Structure formats: structure tokens, C-alpha cells
Amino acid sequence: MPLYEFDCLSCGQSFEKLVRSVGAIKDVVCPVCGQTHVQKKLSTFAANIKGGSSSSASAACAPGGA
Numbered sequence: 001m002p003l004y005e006f007d008c009l010s011c012g013q014s015f016e017k018l019v020r021s022v023g024a025i026k027d028v029v030c031p032v033c034g035q036t037h038v039q040k041k042l043s044t045f046a047a048n049i050k051g052g053s054s055s056s057a058s059a060a061c062a063p064g065g066a
């Protein structure tokens, strides 16, 4: 079972939970307030975007060495 990170939209709590399938994500409840207003984080995807912008920034400095 994959482990997902969630943010609670009701109280702001972040938590991790094992989810059996994509369809079970809508059944996840916040462990603090018990609300179902939770949003799954996309942490791995966000990290990839951040790494790409970093490499383009260093390329902009290159022409100084001509």
C-alpha cells in the first residue's frame, strides 16, 4: 500500500496515511478533527520542478566565460 501525505483543509493539520487504492482517498479523514476535507500532497512532483529551474539559473551565468 502506498503512503500518501495529506493536508486537512479544515484545521490545517498535515498527516500521512496508507491508502489501499486511489478510490479510497476520498474516504480519508483528518486524525485531529475527523473532517473529510483533506487534500493529497504532491510532494515528489513539486521537488522535480524545483530542481529544473535551478539548472536553468546557472546556465544564465555561463556567457561570462567567453
Ligand SMILES: [Zn+2]
Binding pocket: 008, 009, 010, 011, 012, 013, 030, 031, 032, 033, 034, 035
Ligand atoms: Zn483536521
